[in-house]
Amino acid sequence: MDTIKAIIVDDEPNAKKALRGLLSENFEEVEIVADCSDVPEAVKTINKYKPDLVFLDIDMPGYSGFELLDFFDQQQIGFKIIFVTAYSEYSLKAFESSAVDYILKPVRLEHLKRALKKINFQASNQIQYKVLRDNLSQQQDKKVVLQTAETIYVVNQEDIIFIQAEGSYTKIVTETHGVLTLTKKLLDFEYLESDGPFFRTHRSYIVNLNHIKKIDKKEFVLIMSNESQVHLSQDKKNALIERFTSKII
Numbered sequence: 001m002d003t004i005k006a007i008i009v010d011d012e013p014n015a016k017k018a019l020r021g022l023l024s025e026n027f028e029e030v031e032i033v034a035d036c037s038d039v040p041e042a043v044k045t046i047n048k049y050k051p052d053l054v055f056l057d058i059d060m061p062g063y064s065g066f067e068l069l070d071f072f073d074q075q076q077i078g079f080k081i082i083f084v085t086a087y088s089e090y091s092l093k094a095f096e097s098s099a100v101d102y103i104l105k106p107v108r109l110e111h112l113k114r115a116l117k118k119i120n121f122q123a124s125n126q127i128q129y130k131v132l133r134d135n136l137s138q139q140q141d142k143k144v145v146l147q148t149a150e151t152i153y154v155v156n157q158e159d160i161i162f163i164q165a166e167g168s169y170t171k172i173v174t175e176t177h178g179v180l181t182l183t184k185k186l187l188d189f190e191y192l193e194s195d196g197p198f199f200r201t202h203r204s205y206i207v208n209l210n211h212i213k214k215i216d217k218k219e220f221v222l223i224m225s226n227e228s229q230v231h232l233s234q235d236k237k238n239a240l241i242e243r244f245t246s247k248i249i
Helices: 013-026 039-049 065-071 089-098 109-118 126-137 186-194 234-244
Strands: 004-009 030-036 053-057 080-085 102-104 143-147 152-156 160-166 169-174 179-182 198-202 205-208 212-216 221-224 229-231
Touching: 004 013, 004 039, 013 030, 013 109, 030 039, 039 053, 039 065, 053 065, 102 109, 143 179, 160 186, 169 186, 186 198, 186 205, 198 229, 198 234, 205 229, 212 234
Parallel strands: 004 030, 004 053, 053 080, 080 102
Antiparallel strands: 143 152, 160 169, 160 205, 169 179, 198 205, 212 221, 221 229
């Protein structure tokens, strides 16, 4: 395997030391060429070493980790980022919906392995980084990055009508882009349920409650805004009706 040149950006000396130790002991393909304590130092170091990968803390003095990309033109960004964060569970929903790689502090070996295995050095992540910042700022409608075999879509969460498991694939039915087929599992989208109008109605479906037109309580079927019929499990019926009629959505 080719060597991956990496730098660590974190203002906490112990965090940098721990991450460096995990990498050097378990990933011989990763070469830590430098570490930095803040964003301005990181900009200089990136320009000097041209790393393949940056392990980037978010909460640092002066500039946050998110602002690192503001110092580079899009054409200059030839490196990948794995965010290293102590963010709350609430904020992690923004990472999930943006399809951005991250690991939680304190860093654990299994999470580091998963992040390094997942990262794609051949693809651009500029869209994902922008969506992440927008979602965390909460100044715009929440968005989710959906990547099919050929295209990356940025979709407002409110445009999602329902999500359906289909074998090893998942279909996302949207208002604006039609049906998008992804090589992900339905459980990869369960985070939507805890932050927005989404509800798991069946082992194969997650629906946007704002797109339900009718609930057939006898047949256990939902009629959605696009006239699609979605299955409703019997054990989910009462919870759905309570949520649907609570005016919380």
